[in-house]
Amino acid sequence: xxxxxxxxxxxxxxxxxxxxxxxxxxxxxxxxxxxxxxxxxxxxxxxxxxxxxxxxxxxxxxxxxxxxxxxxxxxxxxxxxxxxxxxxxxxxxxxxxxxxxxxxxxxxxxxxxxxxxxxxxxxxxxxxxxxxxxxxxxxxxxxxxxxxxxxxxxxxxxxxxxxxxxxxxxxxxxxxxxxxxxxxxxxxxxxxxxxxxxxxxxxxxxxxxxxxxxxxxxxxxxxxxxxxxxxxxxxxxxxxxxxxxxxxxxxxxxxxxxxxxxxxxxxxxxxxxxxxxxxxxxxxxxxxxxxxxxxxxxxx
Numbered sequence: 593x594x595x596x597x598x599x600x601x602x603x604x605x606x607x608x609x610x611x612x613x614x615x616x617x618x619x620x621x622x623x624x625x626x627x628x629x630x631x632x633x634x635x636x637x638x639x640x641x642x643x644x645x646x647x648x649x650x651x652x653x654x655x656x657x658x659x660x661x662x663x664x665x666x667x668x669x670x671x672x673x674x675x676x677x678x679x680x681x682x683x684x685x686x687x688x689x690x691x692x693x694x695x696x697x698x699x700x701x702x703x704x705x706x707x708x709x710x711x712x713x714x715x716x717x718x719x720x721x722x723x724x725x726x727x728x729x730x731x732x733x734x735x736x737x738x739x740x741x742x743x744x745x746x747x748x749x750x751x752x753x754x755x756x757x758x759x760x761x762x763x764x765x766x767x768x769x770x771x772x773x774x775x776x777x778x779x780x781x782x783x784x785x786x787x788x789x790x791x792x793x794x795x796x797x798x799x800x801x802x803x804x805x806x807x808x809x810x811x812x813x814x815x816x817x818x819x820x821x822x823x824x825x826x827x828x829x830x831x832x833x834x835x836x837x838x839x840x841x842x843x844x845x846x847x848x849x850x851x852x853x854x855x856x857x858x859x860x861x862x863x864x865x866x867x868x869x870x871x872x873x874x875x876x877x878x879x880x881x882x883x884x885x886x887x888x889x890x891x892x
Contacts, residue, residue: 603711841870
């Protein structure tokens with residue numbers, strides 16, 4: 593990909609090297625363990641009352657006391673660039689450029705359709721991270737949280753994508769990020785909320801089937817971005833499309849189940865088969881239109 597001269601996004605929150613700050617939810621088990629001992633003495637009861645007043649008084653003033661005590665502070669600037677190797681910093685630059693390019697693409701698509709696009713924030717982390725969707729480790733892979741409209745990624749996932757899944761290449765990495773941005777587009781269009789509503793009271797197999805359609809649409813939306821990057825800004829090199837298709841194949845549910853030594857069970861799929869993921873990414877890439885990405889009509 594010809595990405596190095598591209599603009600960097602202003603919507604990157606680099607938390608690499610940070611420990612997730614404490615939260616009320618994270619502190620609750622500790623408080624519960626100490627509660628019986630505190631309640632036994634007058635001093636303990638006084639300490640408990642003062643602690644509650646300080647914590648909730650801080651909340652009213654917009655201060656997260658627990659985060660401050662844990663060293664979380666108010667800054668999310670992460671480690672300085674000097675902490676990271678040249679390779680790691682280049683990866684951070686790369687995802688910043690790809691994010692910026694998705695911003696340009698979706699802003700224009702939304703404008704043409706009479707809508708206004710709101711940029712997501714990309715959070716870079718290492719090891720684990722707090723989000724509005726809860727505490728997550730890097731083992732879950734890149735994810736989008738609709739609760740805070742942020743995309744989260746531990747850049748070491750790209751090593752996993754290349755070495756474990758056999759899908760190297762910068763456009764393979766860009767596809768992964770564009771897929772998560774696709775979930776943000778679904779949130780802005782109200783699609784994610786509709787899927788959640790449709791899944792209420794349904795069987796697990798039905799919920800999984802809805803999830804597959806939603807994930808395949810995010811693949812198709814990633815393809816729409818790829819179409820714009822290729823035709824409007826000529827960012828792709830020969831062989832780049834094949835990199836993305838290899839990545840889509842590598843992370844199909846059927847292939848992942850086989851690699852784990854498990855029986856392939858379509859009812860358990862949540863993201864779609866390799867063939868489905870390739871098909872829908874290619875459909876978005878070749879057509880470049882939202883109308884090409886209705887995964888909820890007919891067979892996925």
